[in-house]
Amino acid sequence: MSRRFSLKLARQTAEAFLRDEGIKELPVDPFAIAESRDIVVQAKPQEHDGVSGMLLRHGNEFGIIYATHIPSLGFQRFSVSHELGHYFLPGHIEHVLKDGPHVSRAGFVTNDLFELEADHFAAGLLMPETPFRSALNRYEPGLDAIKAVAEICITSRTATAIRFAELTDIAAAVIVSTDGTIDYCFMSEAMKSLPKLDWLRKGSSLPPGTKTARLAERRDAVVAGEEVVDEVDVRDWLGGTKPSLVSEESIGLGQYGKVLTVLVSTSIGQEGLGDEDLEDEDADLLDSWTPRFRR
Numbered sequence: 001m002s003r004r005f006s007l008k009l010a011r012q013t014a015e016a017f018l019r020d021e022g023i024k025e026l027p028v029d030p031f032a033i034a035e036s037r038d039i040v041v042q043a044k045p046q047e048h049d050g051v052s053g054m055l056l057r058h059g060n061e062f063g064i065i066y067a068t069h070i071p072s073l074g075f076q077r078f079s080v081s082h083e084l085g086h087y088f089l090p091g092h093i094e095h096v097l098k099d100g101p102h103v104s105r106a107g108f109v110t111n112d113l114f115e116l117e118a119d120h121f122a123a124g125l126l127m128p129e130t131p132f133r134s135a136l137n138r139y140e141p142g143l144d145a146i147k148a149v150a151e152i153c154i155t156s157r158t159a160t161a162i163r164f165a166e167l168t169d170i171a172a173a174v175i176v177s178t179d180g181t182i183d184y185c186f187m188s189e190a191m192k193s194l195p196k197l198d199w200l201r202k203g204s205s206l207p208p209g210t211k212t213a214r215l216a217e218r219r220d221a222v223v224a225g226e227e228v229v230d231e232v233d234v235r236d237w238l239g240g241t242k243p244s245l246v247s248e249e250s251i252g253l254g255q256y257g258k259v260l261t262v263l264v265s266t267s268i269g270q271e272g273l274g275d276e277d278l279e280d281e282d283a284d285l286l287d288s289w290t291p292r293f294r295r
Contacts, residue, residue: 003113010089010117014081014124017088026131027154030081033125034064039087041080043068052079055086056101062087070256074156078122079104085121092118108162108184126155127163141170143227143249143262158253158260162186171246171268173200173238175261180206180216183258190269191238198239207236212250212261222252222259237263244268 018028021036034041040063052075053066064083066076082104086092095114096102108119135152139145141164150160161174171190176183185200206213211228215221230248234240237248246268250261 006113007116007120010085010120011124011129013089014085014121015128018125018128024131026127026135026152028126028128030077030084030122030125033084034080037062037087039064039084041066043076051103051105053083053104054101055083055096055104057093057097072156074150074154074159077126077154078156078159081122081125082115082118084125085118086114089117089121123159123163123166127153127160129167132163133167136164136167141168141172141266142247142264143251143260146262157251158258161260161262164262165191170270171263171265173261173263175200175206175212175237175263177206177212177216177259177261179257180213182206187238188269191263191265193269194234194238194240194242194244196240200238210236211248212259215250215252216259219257222257223255225252225254227251234263234265234268 018024021033031041038061040061042063042065044065044067051067052070053064056063056065064080066079066083068076070076086096086102086104092114104118105115108116110116132149132153135149136145139148146157146161146164149164150157153160155163158176165172165174165186165188168188169190170188171193172188173191174186176185182200182202182204184202206216210232211230215226215228218226228248228250231245232248234242234244234246237246244265244267246263246265248261248263250259252259
């Protein structure tokens with residue numbers, strides 16, 4: 001099974017669970033879902049940065065502990081949903097609990113496949129495709145839409161932006177950086193259609209001269225949640241050979257020192273997104289796979 005399909009399957013598993021449970025409205029309550037499976041959920045501050053939660057088992061009983069050192073309800077709900085991913089996804093309990101309680105680092109910050117699958121399960125659980133698209137379509141694509149839908153879903157702006165990049169039909173890129181250094185980048189299929197892109201790599205610097213880079217240099221502005229907007233050539237960010245204007249919108253994410261950047265274009269890639277055969281193959285595999293959920 002390919003990595004790409006594995007992550008897509010994790011999201012689809014969460015959405016299949018919601019359908020089976022008759023959950024159709026936003027926001028989705030992960031605490032209620034845990035309670036429905038007799039999973040005890042407790043809040044507990046964590047001593048180490050980056051630890052989002054834990055999954056524990058005692059006999060046939062399970063518990064989830066989620067960190068509160070990040071005072072964001074959206075992140076905490078995502079952390080609980082991440083642990084539910086470990087509980088529901090096939091093979092996860094056997095893997096993550098084989099040596100005792102499992103400590104997670106949710107939020108797309110690791111390359112561990114089990115952690116990434118749990119992250120994508122959480123995204124599918126809290127932001128299921130059909131109602132998420134419906135909410136997103138009420139707004140013009142960009143940072144304002146992401147902020148509005150994050151409030152509807154009670155999710156973090158970062159998680160909502162990543163889900164936006166996964167589901168939107170337009171060209172979009174979502175970049176998260178810390179102190180001017182890129183943490184990760186997600187691109188929509190339309191944005192990926194640009195020829196000869198230079199993929200933004202973890203650990204590389206923000207493009208010099210951009211408004212985002214200048215915002216990142218001002219710690220007080222990042223902490224205050226300041227926003228900047230610009231219109232730039234996509235090559236300033238992603239390289240490639242095809243010039244095209246994109247909107248560049250960035251916002252400081254508070255005391256964590258992170259900046260969320262959203263690049264959007266309604267013209268790039270509209271002549272065809274590509275990868276159609278692979279998408280069809282994924283759809284056939286998903287249709288043939290029937291998850292069974294623990295009770």
